[in-house]
Amino acid sequence: xxxxxxxxxxxxxxLLIGAIFQxxxxxxxxxxxxxxxxxxxxxxxxxxxDYIYPCKCSIMAPxxxxxxxxPVRSEEELRNVFNRTFEDHHLHFFTVQNNGAxxxxxxxxxxxxxxxxxxxxxxxxxAIEPNVFLGSRGFLQYLTLxxxxxxxxxxxxxxxxxxxxxxxxxxxxxxxxxxxxSSTLENxxxxxxxxxxxxxxxxxxxxxxxxxxxxxCGLTExxxxxxxGFRRLSGLILRSNxxxxxxxxxxxxxxxxxxxxxxxxxxxxxxxxxFTLGEGQKININLADNRLEQLEERVxxxxxxxxLTFLYAEGNPFSCGCEIAWLVTNSEFMGKLGGAETCQDxxxxxxxxxSYYEEMC
Numbered sequence: 001x002x003x004x005x006x007x008x009x010x011x012x013x014x015l016l017i018g019a020i021f022q023x024x025x026x027x028x029x030x031x032x033x034x035x036x037x038x039x040x041x042x043x044x045x046x047x048x049x050d051y052i053y054p055c056k057c058s059i060m061a062p063x064x065x066x067x068x069x070x071p072v073r074s075e076e077e078l079r080n081v082f083n084r085t086f087e088d089h090h091l092h093f094f095t096v097q098n099n100g101a102x103x104x105x106x107x108x109x110x111x112x113x114x115x116x117x118x119x120x121x122x123x124x125x126x127a128i129e130p131n132v133f134l135g136s137r138g139f140l141q142y143l144t145l146x147x148x149x150x151x152x153x154x155x156x157x158x159x160x161x162x163x164x165x166x167x168x169x170x171x172x173x174x175x176x177x178x179x180x181x182s183s184t185l186e187n188x189x190x191x192x193x194x195x196x197x198x199x200x201x202x203x204x205x206x207x208x209x210x211x212x213x214x215x216x217c218g219l220t221e222x223x224x225x226x227x228x229g230f231r232r233l234s235g236l237i238l239r240s241n242x243x244x245x246x247x248x249x250x251x252x253x254x255x256x257x258x259x260x261x262x263x264x265x266x267x268x269x270x271x272x273x274x275f276t277l278g279e280g281q282k283i284n285i286n287l288a289d290n291r292l293e294q295l296e297e298r299v300x301x302x303x304x305x306x307x308l309t310f311l312y313a314e315g316n317p318f319s320c321g322c323e324i325a326w327l328v329t330n331s332e333f334m335g336k337l338g339g340a341e342t343c344q345d346x347x348x349x350x351x352x353x354x355s356y357y358e359e360m361c
Contacts (some may be wrong), residue, residue: 005162040333045195052081063116073101075109077080082111089113090139107131117142127152137161146189147171159184162225169193170213181205186232189213193211200226211235216263228252228276237261239286245269252276262313263288272299277307284308288338298327304333312338322361328353 006078040241045065046057054077055069072078094115096102104127114136133140137160145153146168155178158164164182170188175194179344183208191213205208210232219241225250227236233253243265251274252262260275260283275283283303303311304327318324320343327333327349334350341349 047086051084055081056200060092061282064090064092066095067091068095068276070096070099072096072099075104078102079109079111081245082109082113084111086111086113086238093117095119096123097121101312102337104128105129105132107134110135114139116140117144119144120148121146123148125150128154129140130157131155133157134160136161139165141192145172149173152177153178155180160184160227177202182208184208186210190217191215191237192217194218196220198222198226200224202226204229207231209233210255211237213237215239215241217241220248221245221249224249226250230254235259235261238265240264243267244291245271246274247271248273249276250274254278256280257282257284259284259286261286263290263315265290266291270296270299272298272302275303277303280307282309284312286308287316291320292316293344294323295327296323301326302328304336306331309334310336310338314338314340314342316341317344318349320347320349322351324349324356325357325361328352328357 014130029058044060049057051119052067054071054073055067058145060066060067069078069081072081079091084195089112091113092115094117097119100123102123102125105125106129109132112135116139118140119142120131121144128145128150129152133143134157139160141163143164143166147170148168150172151174153174155170158167159181161182164184166187167185168187170189170191170193172193174190175196177195177198180188180203182205182336187207187210188206195214195215196218198214198219203212203226207230209219209230211234212227213235215237219238220243222238222243224247227233228249230253232255234257236251236259237259244267246262246267246269248271251258258275258281263286267287270292275285277283285308293316295313295318299334319343337349339350
């Protein structure tokens with residue numbers, strides 16, 4: 001069993017200072033000419049290519065070594081890469097993409113090597129067993145497991161990852177909303193999983209949540225209060241589901257700017273008070289490609305007069321009768337629309353004559 005050589009502390013300091021002036025990327029695919037062109041710092045940071053084959057090492061200053069193990073042909077081969085003694089076992093970025101060989105990851109896969117980021121995408125993973133990433137719990141900030149076939153993942157371990165900021169499991173086969181608890185998680189993406197329902201308390205144990213995405217999750221309804229009580233929630237993305245109604249008390253966050261994306265659903269009704277805004281708060285809403293026939297004054301005027309910055313509502317069959325006069329006759333309100341909204345007969349709302357509505361309505 002060989003010893004994988006990395007830089008000394010002094011070399012790491014030199015790398016960090018050098019990165020102030022430039023950010024080189026060097027890939028050590030082979031041990032031939034590439035190695036000769038590297039400075040001593042880079043030569044010692046990356047392991048000998050023969051030790052980590054078929055993985056490849058690259059340096060993205062000032063963060064440190066990145067390992068790309070996309071070519072591995074089995075779980076055993078991946079495990080063997082890390083079944084060695086690494087002089088420095090705190091690495092930066094781990095990548096596997098477009099890999100059709102890996103199915104199950106078990107505890108011990110990465111030995112005692114830790115990473116700040118794991119990035120698995122476009123593969124055939126079906127199960128990740130407990131403790132696979134737990135060795136990195138004090139370092140791991142970004143965990144990406146996208147476009148796989150995952151049905152099994154130890155979500156209950158997330159609370160042990162003390163600095164985790166981003167979790168993305170987009171494009172898998174999770175059929176139930178996961179139980180999650182984390183004081184550090186900021187970005188959560190569950191898109192393209194057949195989840196179908198978000199429990200009203202499903203996100204309440206994520207007090208630092210900043211962005212939540214569940215597009216194409218098969219959602220049919222949102223429970224009142226599901227997205228309320230958050231301190232930093234800024235982005236809510238629920239596009240391409242089967243929602244028909246946005247309930248009262250749906251969204252409330254203390255953050256100064258909130259963006260709500262519910263485009264490409266089947267929404268025909270929005271309740272008054274669906275979006276709760278505090279003093280000085282702003283909100284952007286994307287309701288494009290839904291089934292709204294009206295923008296009811298009692299629902300929407302408070303937002304147009306308050307914190308609404310933009311409402312994107314193109315692709316809705318607006319009837320454009322007198323019920324829309326309150327909007328068409330107010331140029332300031334009209335300026336907050338996206339601009340591509342149309343009536344059922346194809347006329348742009350922006351081309352409607354305000355004087356007609358003033359006279360006839």
